[in-house]
Amino acid sequence: MHRHGTVFEELAVEVMAELPTDEARCEALDLVELVRAVPRAWPDVRDPGSVEEIREAFEPRC
Known part of the structure; x- marks a missing residue:
């Protein structure tokens, strides 16, 4: 688990x-704080169907 966290930190x-x-x-940091504060309010990126939901939510910022 520690290795995964390290990879994530390096990618970030x-x-x-x-x-x-x-x-x-x-x-970006503001968005990370929002997601961290209420993670279940955001689409689960592991769900293949979430791509469209994520695109709709973030299109203006992408």
């Missing part, structure tokens, strides 16, 4: 580094 660092501005990084 890479993704954050790819964001073009400090404003974009702040928006």
Whole structure:
């Protein structure tokens, strides 16, 4: 389990580094905090049918 967490953290660092501005990084962190606070309110990405739901929810931000 620790290894999975390490991989996730490394990926998160890479993704954050790819964001073009400090404003974009702040928006991403705000979104992470929202999801962390109420995780069941968000689509489960493990569900294959969730792709469309996620796309609809985040299209304006993508």
